[in-house]
Amino acid sequence: MTMTETRPEPPGTDSAAVVPPVAPPPPAGLAGWLTTYDHKVIGRLFVVTSLLFLVVGGGAGAVLGVERIDSGLQVLGEGTFAQVYTLHGEVAVLLFLVPFFLGLATYLVPLQVGAAGIAFPRGSATAYWAYLVSGLTLFGAYAADGGIDGGSAVGTDLYLLSLAMLALATSLALVSILTTAVALRAPGMSMVRTPLFTWSMVVGGGLTLLATPVLLGRLIELYILNHFGGDVAAVGAFGQIAWFWSLPQVYVLAVPAMGVALEIVPVLSRARLRRHVSGIAVIGFSGILGFGAWAQVESTFDDTLYVLAGLVAVLPALALLGLLGDSVRRGGFARKAPLLLALGAAVHLFLGALAGGISVIPGLELGGTVWAAAQVHYTLYGGATLAAFAALWYWSPKLWGVHLSDGAGTAVFLLTFWGAVLLAAPDLLNGLSDQTLMATDLDEEGLATILNGASAAGGAFGVLGVLVAVTATLGAAAGRGTRALADPWEANTLEWATTSPPPPHNFDGTVLAVTSAAPLADEREHARGPAPSQETR
């Protein structure tokens, strides 16, 4: 890596376009949060808010799990069950998973690419507040008997408006992140050398930016229909929204999880990927396979292309496991919470892809059964959510300046990993016996009741894991924990080249020139003297 004290500007360069505005020190307290455009504060707000929404979404899922154990409804009414069912999916994906990775990327991408700030800080701030308001509005809409199966037209209007605002907020945040990754990279950092989390946001975020407007389009049409007296349920409204977290869109949502795992495992196992470009390729391939979910209608489920894509989707998940396994084999396994969480996430991503691959096999007729729920839970809960927790434990020094407790991380791993297994595996068996999604009346009560009970227990473990993770994170956000050094993991990427947490302008006085995908590792190797270097390009 090469460094200079100052970066010479080419003649005629509009410096305002090169360096984004550096945030001044924010006022303290609530005023600071409300007026900040420091990407790090905005990122933290996104992360913490999304975790609080996860508690609600997980709780709703646990209630659904209990309700499914026996035939008939015990806890909820008929209409309420449908409302809680749709709320669970919307909160888990639109209010937790997507915003969590948006927040993490808002915080990390500028640091990883060596920029002094994010491209459009006010855009990111607007996106966060729009996300918060629309999330709260969504709950208000459900409380007002809105939602897809709601009885109140005004409540349903509010519901559709809140989802539309969420889609806009997501797009706005993504534009800021993507522009930063494309236009504000440090000298020498080609796209092939970008850190793998940033690359995963370029791929997953880019594809989400192209999918979210489709959702927005559907919502606009449904809003006009509902507002002027039409029946949105009659035009299959939930299906027009739920594709956003169905096969194959789930793979796009899981792409940042792959980036997280590929960042963490090589660092903590102390063995860089043999070839950085292999990580780039796996992430890119996974994104390509996930694109186009919005184009599918029921008749496409039998198409050769759909079946082929579902089967081939197993390959990038398998390749991910191979890359991570190779790092651990060469470097060794260090029992640290982020490593456990990241490896657990990779295993679940593979199981999710495998379940997705089996579900498209013609003749099995698994569409519409709880097999699909198992596949989504493996991918988005066991895979992406576990990766989100891995990211919290790994990047906590940067986010909050302190380490999260390793013991708490191990507990989160055990509860979430095995909770996800217990949650999803029984649904695979129930799916094979044709138990349909949203079914509350069971044909074969004996075995189905036992399996549904096991699944509900898995959900309960998962909720416990979420509570431990959220409590630990809130503690770190409040400054409790062991103070962290700038680079406690001896990591490879530029976010570790600054203090923990970083100053408002991100880097102190140095402009970095990158000559490989692991600039900090290069620095260390150079300091230690000549040694056989592993290929990273």
Place this chain on the structure above:
Amino acid sequence: MTAPGTIAGSRAALPPAQAPGRRKVLLVGTLFVIAAGTVLIGALLAGYFSARDMVQAAGEPWPPEEVLLPNVPLFMGYLTLLMSSFTAQWAVSAITGRDRRQMYVAIGLTLLLGLAFVNALSFSWSQLGVAAESSRFATTMFAVTVTHLLVVIAAHLGFVVMGFRALGGQFSPDNREFVVSAAAFWHFSVAAGLVVWYCIWFLEGGP
């Protein structure tokens, strides 16, 4: 372990980093917005055609027989919008040539033509005489055209901001990224308008 806030400083003797090329952050961001906007308009049109296929498959007319399309004001409206694309690009050319007076005229004309389009579209809606809930045609048509109108209004906002900044003495041949970005978004709004005109108004019995 790396010390906090630093990177090992022993590389100072190495050649300095190559200076980065000019980075058009705003333009890159605008292109991402245009990409998302293109998908949005495409999705709405896909919804429109999907609804049309279903209605026609059921043996019903599309658009409903009572709907009379006001072809002349629609055509003139979209033609006006197309003309505004030329004046928007004129603003870019003017600042490239350091001609601020021409830039003011170009911005003013662009906004005027855009407002004329908004007026023509509103008039055409009133002439259609259909309520949004009256048919699938009306629902999907309003979804597409209202969304496109919002895109046009967003492009107006960009040009209004550009106008005030130009009047405040900003922009030069070396500092015109905002002008280029606003013009790019304006062109997108015009291109989207032409596609909407062709897919909805022309295909359904235009001039």
